[in-house]
Amino acid sequence: MGTVRALRATQERVLRAAIYVRISQDRAGEGHGVARQTEDCQALCDRRGWTVIDVYSDNDLGAYVGKPRPAWERLIGDIEAGHVDVVVCWHPDRLTRQPMELEKIINLVERKGVDLATVTAGEVDLSTATGRAAARIVGAMARHESEQKAERLRRQKQQAAEKGLVSGGGHRAFGYERDGLTIREPEAELIREAADRVLAGETIASVCRDFEARDIRTTAGNWWKPLTLRQMLCSARISGRREHRPGKSSTAIIGEIVADAVWPGIISTEDSDELRAQLGRTGTGRITGATGRVYLLSGILRCGICTGRISGHNTGRGRRYYCPGAPGSTSCGRLTMGMDRTDIHIRDTVLLALDSPDFRERLHRRAKVDPAIRTSVKNDERLLSELDEDRTAGRISRARWLQMSDTVNARLETNRRKLAAVPSLRALEGLDGSYEEMLPVWEARNISQRRAIVTACVSHIIVNRAARRGPVFDPDRFDPQWLV
Ligand SMILES: [Zn+2]
Incomplete structure (x- = not known):
């Protein structure tokens, strides 16, 4: 860092510092909450001998999504009003994640002669071309990071899945109480019945029709439709396991089994594997032949x-x-x-x-069934999830990841077909x-x-x-x- 006006100015008078802190949605990242950020910024001000006039705290969920940030607006106002000599934040990306906002700040700093100091990136002197370039680079990186946020959130969900935790929201799962952990026996019995009948070769549609005749409904109060029943029978949940479905691909009715869950299973893992092998693929006669x-x-x-x-x-x-x-x-x-x-x-x-x-x-x-096929399917499901992990953590290149997951997927598909053909x-x-x-x-x-x-x-x-x-x-x- 070059010479900074803030440091020079310290000799002359006590600077008025505004601490700006913001918690981002990304709790998997640095893991620095507002309190910790404030503490770090306060320590920096103490070291420099700056007077903290206020802490501006946005409990925000990502500047990138463009939500209003009241503390940010207040800070801008106070800078405009000339109450602030130096803005202190934990990292430049806490200040802004949008190039337009950064330009606004640069402009403001130029006009008002305000300095910017950060705990992690040192002083950023926006009054010099070099400082501005540095800030823009940091801003661009922060933006890049924002764009990766969705990817990280996906990763967090996967981690939760791997831990076998109960995912919240939505209707109560059929067969379980609202806590997602306790089996509701009358419904569990119906799941076992449906699984047995489908594994015995009865069509999903036939079971649905029978359920309707017996006034058996989903937890949302609807009749069972073939797709709904198929999804339930394919779910890892009912065998006491967690699965992770990557992306939004709606065709993927089955995900990868990632862990044993904290809740008990209703059907055996063997039955579940067989159902998933039979029903998990789209466009097979067993599924579509349900109609006529x-x-x-x-x-x-x-x-x-x-x-x-x-x-x-x-x-x-x-x-x-x-x-x-x-x-x-x-x-x-x-x-x-x-x-x-x-x-x-x-x-x-x-x-x-x-x-x-x-x-x-x-x-x-x-x-x-050759037990080796079952073992291979299980191993490949695990391998796929490990590959995803490695890719997410940047341990392997995208090309390598694509190549390897293609190979594993092809083998998995072949073996699932074999299982379904037994x-x-x-x-x-x-x-x-x-x-x-x-x-x-x-x-x-x-x-x-x-x-x-x-x-x-x-x-x-x-x-x-x-x-x-x-x-x-x-x-x-x-x-x-x-x-x-
Ligand atoms: Zn003919």
């Missing part, structure tokens, strides 16, 4: 002529499955069959297959014993649940042309593609 699948075998049956998916509809001739042959599609439209006979035939085919212990044994062997045998729970014993269980289940039983056994069922034309039902035209 009211028939047992639509989409499961494939046309033996064109291999297209067979649809169902209710016509004047009764309920029928048919190859749609829609204009512009590749399907042929040449196949049709009565629905009721077909449904009964496939039901019997599947239940008779399940009657065989050997078939069941093979299903169970196939349904085993057939779930939950649909078969309670469906034990002989064909006769299974029949009433089947009849007690809804269409979505029955579909899940079928798809736990077959990938699809090919329907060939009937051997004979006419109304006679031909069971031999069906060719189930068994999973095992």
